[in-house]
Amino acid sequence: MxxxxxxxxxxxxxxxxxxxxxxxxxxxxxxxxxxxxxxxxxxxxxxxxxxxxxxxxxxxxxxxxxxxxxxxxxxxxxxxxxxxxxxxxxxxxxxxxxxxxxxxxxxxxxxxxxxxxxxxxxxxxxxxxxxxxxxxxxxxxxxxxxxxxxxxxxxxxxxxxxxxxxxxxxxxxADELPDNPQQEWDAELCSAENLERFYEHLEQTLVEIGFLDPAAPRQLMTRLRRLYGRVQLDEMELKILRGILTETKNTIEKSSY
Amino acid sequence: MxxxxxxxxxxxxxxxxxxxxxxxxxxxxxxxxxxxxxxxxxxxxxxxxxxxxxxxxxxxxxxxxxxxxxxxxxxxxxxxxxxxxxxxxxxxxxxxxxxxxxxxxxxxxxxxxxxxxxxxxxxxxxxxxxxxxxxxxxxxxxxxxxxxxxxxxxxxxxxxxxxxxxxxxxxxxADELPDNPQQEWDAELCSAENLERFYEHLEQTLVEIGFLDPAAPRQLMTRLRRLYGRVQLDEMELKILRGILTETKNTIEKSSY
Structure with missing residues (x-):
């Protein structure tokens, strides 16, 4: 009350x-x-x-x-x-x-x-x-x-x-508008756990396409983590990004037959 | 500086x-x-x-x-x-x-x-x-x-x-600092023009790997635009993302020989 x-x-x-x-x-x-x-x-x-x-x-x-x-x-x-x-x-x-x-x-x-x-x-x-x-x-x-x-x-x-x-x-x-408006959104924010899985999947794919050299990784994954970390991905977006990685791999494998 | x-x-x-x-x-x-x-x-x-x-x-x-x-x-x-x-x-x-x-x-x-x-x-x-x-x-x-x-x-x-x-x-x-002061950053924010080029490149790649069906695009590009639009990419990050797309294509082409 x-x-x-x-x-x-x-x-x-x-x-x-x-x-x-x-x-x-x-x-x-x-x-x-x-x-x-x-x-x-x-x-x-x-x-x-x-x-x-x-x-x-x-x-x-x-x-x-x-x-x-x-x-x-x-x-x-x-x-x-x-x-x-x-x-x-x-x-x-x-x-x-x-x-x-x-x-x-x-x-x-x-x-x-x-x-x-x-x-x-x-x-x-x-x-x-x-x-x-x-x-x-x-x-x-x-x-x-x-x-x-x-x-x-x-x-x-x-x-x-x-x-x-x-x-x-x-x-x-003012009463209805909090300072940090938690906006309506159409998907839940992704969990830290799923985000980590995405990073692993991403890194693996980047090695596969030759963009990331495990022997000389430089700051690449750091920069990508900074990017995807600060945007606060939702679960739907994460699913899309992982889908892209999966299809990239499938396409490469299909092409090589 | x-x-x-x-x-x-x-x-x-x-x-x-x-x-x-x-x-x-x-x-x-x-x-x-x-x-x-x-x-x-x-x-x-x-x-x-x-x-x-x-x-x-x-x-x-x-x-x-x-x-x-x-x-x-x-x-x-x-x-x-x-x-x-x-x-x-x-x-x-x-x-x-x-x-x-x-x-x-x-x-x-x-x-x-x-x-x-x-x-x-x-x-x-x-x-x-x-x-x-x-x-x-x-x-x-x-x-x-x-x-x-x-x-x-x-x-x-x-x-x-x-x-x-x-x-x-x-x-x-007011000469006041914003509520969420942005920190010093190590790269320039990307231009709207370069961001558009990235979206084109991304879309093209997604079609190529079969993740995006041009006949039934649904909301895929919209969701990706919302994601990359709200994060305020810097030029370095944009370069990395485009590099990934380029290498994806190269890998697919090499594999198919």
Whole structure:
């Protein structure tokens, strides 16, 4: 049994709200909807968009039309944030007054912590050209900065939402994704014993075809052991490799009659 | 020289290659260029794009026109990967034969580890509608899967590149060592081109010894590609494996006289 706290989901992605302020291009709104749905987010608020609804938004949303249909259009940021308890604002660096600013990964952790305390969370994205105003940023608990390259810092709006949504999803999945994922595989790993038998079989064959000179073996078997050792062969692969060795021998014997 | 290698940064983002295969919409190519430049990547290869150059690409690239201008257009994936030593292919889940598959974060670590060993790295993205073919995926050392929500798994191409580029940038900024630091190695990683030649040689030999029936190949070559692809062969090992194939043939021919 896991502790009660651990039974609760880290974060309800569906109700983590994305807020877009004064978006100019409806295509970007569609791109945002798609990015959200891809990552399991569901709640979109639009603060005074320039052109909305618009067929470009629908087109770019592709299979995420339901997010657009449910999107809530409001007149002011205050309205969009009315019932939220933890608000993150996306920001370029270099504001006059320093604000707690985190990259998307660290920010996602703060969001999860807030959500775990029962907070309703919103992440606010600004205008394509100017981002959020200082007043808008000061309505936020925390600022988020995507560490873009100094040569070209201006991310497309939907791309920025994609990155933040991705980080939220990675965090939500963290429980399911162990650090060393033991992947699904279609065959068992081979045993050390069978691997040794393969090496013997291999060595014998290499002598037979004249590739390995027992009087001067050099590092050949060492290198082959390093190769087949580090790949972690499964039993099916081992069977194939041994089958190849067997057929090599059979072919040589047949040929020599 | 080893010492010089260790002084190098963890990863040269500028020369981490992004390869797009058969892209349909030129706007996506522009979106990819922008995503790359935002994250500090610089090398774009286009394999037989449907429409390129195209003004939609330029428009979507916004301030990343220089990446488009330097983009290399080639006819085949082989050409795009010719001098690469570590190739990552993006993939949806559910291939018939499981392949080593990581999420973008863990994959970025593997890329950094390969780069640290001096490998030239390519990350390959498939068609908007169908992704990469099984053959294309089998040319890759590792598969990358973006853990999208099961309700809507299909990411826009530029979004997928954005996420992967973001992870590479986060890693480059973290200046942290990968989880599984690769040790110093005594030989260069083999190129994708030489690996392909080995597969051809191997297949030919397997037919010759009667282990592979061209009329009923089943999954044999796929399994062998998965095996040799995931081990990241070095040039010395490749030379040994090809030497074995050559000697096998010689022995059969000598025996039949």
């Amino acid at each position: 896991r502790a009660a706290l651990n039974l609760a989901p880290v974060m309800n992605l569906q109700s983590t709200r994305i807020v877009l302020v004064n978006t100019t291009h409806p295509g970007n709104i569609g791109g945002v909807a798609r990015a959200m749905k891809n990552m399991g987010l569901g709640e979109l608020y639009l603060v005074a968009p320039h052109r909305y609804p618009d067929e470009q938004a629908v087109w770019r949303a592709a299979g995420a039309g339901d997010i657009l249909e449910r999107a809530v259009v409001v007149e002011s940021l205050d309205q969009a944030l009315a019932n939220c308890q933890f608000v993150v604002g996306t920001s370029a660096r270099g504001r006059r007054i320093p604000w707690p600013t985190l990259d998307p990964r660290r920010c996602a952790k703060q969001i999860a912590a807030a959500a775990q305390r029962g907070a309703r969370v919103a992440v606010v994205f600004g205008r394509e050209d100017r981002g959020l105003t200082n007043d808008e940023l000061q309505a936020c608990n925390l600022h988020l900065h995507i560490p873009s390259h100094p040569d070209y810092t201006s991310l497309n709006l939907a791309m920025a939402v994609q990155i933040v949504s991705y980080e939220l999803r990675m965090l939500a999945l | 080893r010492a010089a290698l260790n002084l190098a940064p963890v990863m040269n983002l500028q020369s981490t290659r992004i390869v797009l295969v058969n892209t349909t919409h030129p706007g996506n190519i522009g979106g990819v260029a922008r995503a790359m430049k935002n994250m500090g990547l610089g090398e774009l290869y286009l394999v037989a794009p449907h429409r390129y150059p195209d003004e939609q690409a330029v428009w979507r690239a916004a301030g990343a026109g220089d990446i488009l201008e330097r983009a290399v257009v080639v006819e085949s994936l082989d050409q795009a990967l010719a001098n690469c030593q570590f190739v990552v292919g993006t993939s949806a889940r559910g291939r018939r034969i499981p392949w080593p598959t990581l999420d973008p974060r863990r994959c970025a670590k593997q890329i950094a580890a390969a780069a640290q060993r001096g490998a030239r790295v390519a990350v390959v993205f498939g068609r908007e509608d169908r992704g990469l073919t099984n053959d294309e995926l089998q040319a890759c050392n590792l598969h990358l899967h973006i853990p999208s929500h099961p309700d809507y798994t299909s990411l826009n191409l530029a979004m997928a590149v954005q996420i992967v580029s973001y992870e590479l940038r986060m890693l480059a900024l």
